[in-house]
Amino acid sequence: MELLKVLGxxxxxxxxxxxxxxxxxxxxxxxxxxxxxxxxxxxxxxGHVGEQDENKQTLMLEAHIDEIxxxxxYITDEGFLKIxxxxxxxxRAITAxxxxxxxREKLPGIVTSVPPHLQKDSxxxxxxxxxxxxxxxxxxxxxLVSPGDGVLVENKLECMQGHLVTSKALDDxxxxxxxxxxxxxxKNKQTSYNICVLFSAQEETGERGAKTGSYKLDADLAVxxxxxxxxxxxxSEDTTGILGKGVMIGVAPSLSRELSDAFISTAxxxxxxxxxxxxxxxxxxxxxxxSVTRTGVKTVTLSIPQRYMHTPVEVIDLMDVENxxxxxxxxxxxxxxx
Amino acid sequence: xxxxxxxxxxxxxxxxxxxRVREFIISQIKDHAQxxxxxxxxxxxxxxxxxxxxxxxxxxxxxxxxxxxxxxNSDGTLKFDCVGGVDPKxxxxxxxxxxxxxxxxxxxxxxVHNISKDExxxxxxxxxxxxxxxxxxxxxxxxxxxxxxxxHFVSExxxxxxGFVKCKAIDDRAGCAMMIKxxxxxxxxxxxxxxxxxxxxxxxxxxxASYSVDPDFAFVLESTTASDIPGAENDKKVCELGKGPVVSxxxxxxxxxxxxxxxxxxxxxxxxxxxxxxxxIAGGNDAGAIHISRGGVRTTAVSLPCRYLHSPSCVIKQSxxxxxxxxxxLLLDRTYNK
Numbered sequence: 001m002e003l004l005k006v007l008g009x010x011x012x013x014x015x016x017x018x019x020x021x022x023x024x025x026x027x028x029x030x031x032x033x034x035x036x037x038x039x040x041x042x043x044x045x046x047g048h049v050g051e052q053d054e055n056k057q058t059l060m061l062e063a064h065i066d067e068i069x070x071x072x073x074y075i076t077d078e079g080f081l082k083i084x085x086x087x088x089x090x091x092r093a094i095t096a097x098x099x100x101x102x103x104r105e106k107l108p109g110i111v112t113s114v115p116p117h118l119q120k121d122s123x124x125x126x127x128x129x130x131x132x133x134x135x136x137x138x139x140x141x142x143x144l145v146s147p148g149d150g151v152l153v154e155n156k157l158e159c160m161q162g163h164l165v166t167s168k169a170l171d172d173x174x175x176x177x178x179x180x181x182x183x184x185x186x187k188n189k190q191t192s193y194n195i196c197v198l199f200s201a202q203e204e205t206g207e208r209g210a211k212t213g214s215y216k217l218d219a220d221l222a223v224x225x226x227x228x229x230x231x232x233x234x235x236s237e238d239t240t241g242i243l244g245k246g247v248m249i250g251v252a253p254s255l256s257r258e259l260s261d262a263f264i265s266t267a268x269x270x271x272x273x274x275x276x277x278x279x280x281x282x283x284x285x286x287x288x289x290x291s292v293t294r295t296g297v298k299t300v301t302l303s304i305p306q307r308y309m310h311t312p313v314e315v316i317d318l319m320d321v322e323n324x325x326x327x328x329x330x331x332x333x334x335x336x337x338x
Numbered sequence: 339x340x341x342x343x344x345x346x347x348x349x350x351x352x353x354x355x356x357x358r359v360r361e362f363i364i365s366q367i368k369d370h371a372q373x374x375x376x377x378x379x380x381x382x383x384x385x386x387x388x389x390x391x392x393x394x395x396x397x398x399x400x401x402x403x404x405x406x407x408x409x410x411n412s413d414g415t416l417k418f419d420c421v422g423g424v425d426p427k428x429x430x431x432x433x434x435x436x437x438x439x440x441x442x443x444x445x446x447x448x449x450v451h452n453i454s455k456d457e458x459x460x461x462x463x464x465x466x467x468x469x470x471x472x473x474x475x476x477x478x479x480x481x482x483x484x485x486x487x488x489x490h491f492v493s494e495x496x497x498x499x500x501g502f503v504k505c506k507a508i509d510d511r512a513g514c515a516m517m518i519k520x521x522x523x524x525x526x527x528x529x530x531x532x533x534x535x536x537x538x539x540x541x542x543x544x545x546x547a548s549y550s551v552d553p554d555f556a557f558v559l560e561s562t563t564a565s566d567i568p569g570a571e572n573d574k575k576v577c578e579l580g581k582g583p584v585v586s587x588x589x590x591x592x593x594x595x596x597x598x599x600x601x602x603x604x605x606x607x608x609x610x611x612x613x614x615x616x617x618x619i620a621g622g623n624d625a626g627a628i629h630i631s632r633g634g635v636r637t638t639a640v641s642l643p644c645r646y647l648h649s650p651s652c653v654i655k656q657s658x659x660x661x662x663x664x665x666x667x668l669l670l671d672r673t674y675n676k
Binding site: 076078080082088089090091092093094095096097098107108109110111112113114115116129131133134135136137140155158159160161162164166229232233234235239284307308309310311312313315 | 411413415423425427428430431432433441442443444445446447448449450451452458459460461462466468470471472473474478482493494496498499500501502504563565566567568569576645646647649650651653655
């Protein structure tokens with residue numbers, strides 16, 4: 001599997017929470033190479049890999065397919081679109097961006113920026129709402145856009161120095177890519193578990209797809225692959241992971257310590273670089289929902305370090321994706337056992 | 339003129355680094371005018387026509403606002419400052435290109451998850467921001483960039499809505515585009531055109547260029563802030579897109595020649611060209627330097643209303659540009675032998 005190409009396709013796809021269809025279909029297309037695939041009305045993508053053996057436990061590999069974005073709430077008399085956030089957007093990151101409005105057709109637009117003479121002395125805008133300028137009158141706009149349409153910044157994947165890439169929606173398309181890459185590594189290999197896959201909808205608005213999806217898949221164990229904070233210029237390394245230093249294995253009261261330890265021991269045994277990410281309660285990822293599904297699921301998080309989360313300029317290191325996939329593949333083949 | 343505007347906007351040329359823009363303009367007009375480049379980098383073009391009573395100058399600036407690398411940090415990130423008046427709000431979560439090697443960088447800050455509620459709506463000032471080009475060390479970064487390197491916004495030239503265009507640097511490549519067309523259309527009488535440098539850092543190019551030309555009358559072709567956006571009261575909009583070129587009576591640098599101001603509106607009215615003035619005394623342009631050049635120059639500014647000025651997403655309406663072009667041509671005809 002060509003990681004850069006697949007990740008590029010995944011990142012380009014539209015998938016603002018609640019409107020994941022396009023992204024789900026692209027992820028499903030790639031997943032079909034390794035699994036029997038279905039997509040449900042919620043936008044969740046399900047895959048079953050190979051024959052299911054009743055004597056084996058089932059392990060779910062999970063990543064979310066949705067991305068943060070905005071949603072149209074109102075069309076003003078001037079024909080501008082008032083927008084509200086969909087997921088935990090960084091509202092500092094939206095001013096003067098070129099966006100796409102996913103109306104009856106895709107419309108380009110610009111998020112307004114308030115010029116200095118209209119800003120309050122405090123530097124804050126006089127109005128805390130965001131508007132998209134689509135260059136149309138209200139009448140023209142109403143033909144093409146309605147409240148509920150998604151809005152996003154369409155920064156495509158671009159390579160930076162080394163193995164770094166920047167794009168919108170790397171959170172969590174790089175997790176999806178890591179799962180696909182792991183399945184690619186597992187092709188024609190014996191596994192210790194039955195493998196199923198969930199690419200979940202609506203993580204960013206409250207881990208909702210993971211709730212219904214993990215109910216349907218009813219797995220014994222789960223690995224939630226997502227992104228986590230990597231050190232930028234602005235943090236010290238005692239508070240974040242480091243880009244390029246490997247997958248972040250989650251350790252938290254809400255996660256299965258047994259599973260965390262098993263992943264750590266696999267990484268040690270196979271010489272795969274890893275970092276430990278300690279969280280003091282829940283994880284803020286789909287793992288929080290998955291672990292309390294039905295009678296309970298032993299769950300661990302594997303996080304790909306990321307800079308500038310929830311902005312259109314998210315940055316990751318492709319080697320961390322490779323390394324996450326490698327760890328999953330080794331674990332699934334039972335490498336942690338002596 | 340749109341194609342010309344696109345070519346000009348996509349060239350990178352912040353104040354003090356206008357060479358690429360100048361070379362392109364020379365390639366467009368060298369067969370139509372006598373050209374000189376002065377010590378600051380101003381391009382002065384003389385179009386020979388019939389002799390006229392008055393010496394007439396038309397001027398626009400080549401430079402655009404942007405950023406400059408001030409220091410390379412030990413962690414490989416770049417400290418920077420703005421060149422010209424840039425609101426730090428509009429550079430957040432943007433892609434930029436740095437230096438001669440056009441290295442891709444991004445500007446953002448701590449993830450929204452890890453900052454306080456107050457910080458979430460606060461603009462991060464330039465002194466607290468860095469450009470991340472994906473380098474791990476100063477040594478690595480120094481192979482790609484140098485202190486003093488120019489930094490440009492990454493911005494697509496976009497046509498959208500009902501006749502709108504968006505790009506970086508429309509201020510003032512739109513003026514340059516109109517001047518190129520005026521030159522290519524061969525004015526009837528002797529006319530001087532100056533494509534000047536360093537407007538954005540204090541009208542510096544125009545100071546020397548207007549001294550050299552020593553005109554009786556001058557016309558500045560510019561872009562001026564329009565805040566016809568939701569939330570702005572009518573008297574705070576300054577001017578509006580689609581209502582034609584803007585002719586000012588006063589801004590922060592200039593009280594314009596009243597007779598020429600009236601002549602501009604008369605000319606517009608008698609030729610059914612929409613034309614407007616500013617509702618706020620704000621901004622300024624090269625007229626500020628030109629009208630007090632030598633013993634004084636009777637100066638008029640004809641500007642395009644431009645939304646989100648000095649951001650990566652300047653927006654103008656094409657009809658305003660067409661109307662500005664018509665108006666300036668007619669105004670010149672009425673000035674040569676006035």
